Amino acid sequence: MPILQWSGKTLIPPQPARLILDSVIHPNGAGWPDNPVKNHLYLGDNLAIMAALLPEYEGRINLIYADPPFFTNRHFSARIGRGEDSRKPREWQLARGYADHWDNLDEYIDFLYQRLALMSRLLAPGGSLYLHLDWHADAYARLLLDELIGAENFLNEIIWTYHGPSPIRSAFNRKHDTILAYTKGPHYTFNADAVRIPYNESTLKTFAASKKAGFGKTPDLERGKVPEDWWYFPVVARLHNERTGYPTQKPEALLERIILASSNPGDLVADFFCGSGTTPLAAARHGRHFLAVDATFRAIHTARERLVRAVSPAFAIHSTSETALTDQKDPIYAFQLSNNQVNLTSAQTPAYWEIDPLWDGRIFHSASQAVLPLRFGEITRQLSVPQQKTGHKICVRAVTNESEQIQIELMPADLPA
Template sequence: MPLLTWKNKKLSETAPANLETDAWINTSSPPKNRLIRGNNLAIMTALLPEYEGRINLIYIDPPFFTNRKFTARIGRNKNSRKPKEWETVAGYQDNWNDLDTYLDFLYQRLHIMHRLLAPDGTLYLHLDWHANAYARVLLDEIFGAENLNNEIIWTYHGPSPIKTAFNRKHDTILAYVKDQKNYTFNVDDIRVPYNENTVKTFKSSKKAGFGKTPNLKRGKVPEDWWYFPVVARLHNERTGYPTQKPESLLERIIKASSNKGDLVADFFCGSGTTARVADDLERNFITTDATWQATRVTLSRLAQKGASFSLEQDTHSPLPKLERVDFAELVGTRVCIRTKYLSTLAYWEIDQDWDGKLFLSGTQAILPARRGEIPPEIALEGKIGNQISVRAVGINGERYQTILKK
């Protein structure tokens, strides 16, 4: 079997991350779901003792080797057709010294993902034309060429400035199973309706050249090319995070290759789509990212839908420090944000019986992605302790905390 080689190719030993829990969101007991900020190679190494051979599905959307810097949109009320007017912050960097560096980056991580996968597990690797050919050879080496289950094309529309070649309007998703003889594929969960012309054809001729009449009501198994609109066209999903993937894309993957109660992982979580959809579909999740921007977008999306999860950090690349700022006050049984801070916040939350250690986020207020204002107050319900901790994330990523006394 052909193998890729590059300078200094070898598996390196990585020190495990020192994982520390910062908060539990929407739960007062240890959650099954985890959102972790830090270097994913160190995090995955730290997860091996507990999760080796236990993750049923891994989907990753790593950097594509574009050699670009991506920004995230944070401002609103600007013309969406004029990017130069947007307020932005750093998103993530997809810059590399050379192809060797990029390949080594993937190689180290894919090996650990293979170890983390359950015996019946599947890995979906999402890339584009820049590096998918190299990645396939890497995956053949790690998983075995016989375990390539699908090469999926995600096609989409959108403007393109290219005038010297055909417009590049597809990504490639490589699906590898750990064992070709034993893997999850829920064919009936992903069926789609036959198109109208096909239905008309079969109604006019029972077999229509196919040899037998299909069950038109049951629908068909999708081909290995998929059309889903990009998030730029989906106003209800947009977060402003660059390269965000549509929920419908992840829904198909998660339904196909996992079952309710299974564990789904995404180690390049970006805007948090994988975790959000996994939670919708009653799967458990582990999701990680190296950047605080991605972590906080994911935190907001998951909290907004009521997901229960832990927020964790690698102490070697910690979350931003909590600044003690008097930004909230207690008015009766309501926590209110002081007016001068209201326009600066993207997210705030309350632990209404704080023990001085682990923050239990029971209620959150979130700035809508497109229109509307962040709720200025939250009414306290149930048990109220002697200390109420209020935390907030500013629109530029700052973290604040204030302690209120009854």
């Protein structure tokens, strides 16, 4: 069995992060304040976070989708504000996204190896792991997964094809990614019927003309076919209603297919490189629970916004002792409490704001949120406060266009106990 070697190859026992519960978000107030929370976003390095999750989740995650940096040696920028339309580069406002920069290939492979080893420990028996890469490193990753999960557990090499402009003139345009799928053992979930797609027109016509066209095989023309291992989905740059401006965001349809095929409602789905939160969004939409990690606040905040817009079930956000979610900055927005409402009174508006009506000074319980609509329209200036109590401050958190989170406390005056 061939094994990949590189200098310094060894599995290092990872140091678990100290996880800090920062907030619990109840989109649209659903279940506020004490619905049990089964969905989690974590801000920090996924190695230390996965190590911290082992005691609770080892062998318990049904599906892991991993979309790490691809070894492109690039820095990816985020497009912020409303100017994120791919067709209008002059209107782009850019901000830091994430780095895919490495000293050498050994460093990158070791980064993947340590993390894939933990993912394979977290995976439940019968669970599936989908690793999304491209031509830069997929060949090495295949050997890593053969070693860590077992070549006999290889399920599919999925080719996701797309098209779009490219400056390349000296080779064929590189317009596919590779997704390597492995399962933890032979008894795994695969819901073929949940992902059937219609046969194409020409197949339908051929079978309408001759029943013998399948050479003995009769396709189920009504239910459609189980997709091949090559998929076409347009890139997010072409999907106006999905684009968040977060770099290398993946299409929701891609994640939906993976989730529907390889998990069941009520299962736990994880994404330890979650970026803009496509996996948690698709998981919530299809009744799965999620764990999602990213190293940048911009990613975690983008995921939060998308989950709030989609009115997901409640979810928690955790930081680590190394990461902070809220900046100690002077407020640039003004809010006023009147009766049962908080009003945004400053001329300047944030991209997101939310309120905790019973602020305990520690964990933010978000009962109500305002999100800038994706393409058109203004953010709401008024949120209602579901409950107030004497002695309890109301806390407002607001996030700027540049993804800085600011916190402001309001004291309700003369409230009945």
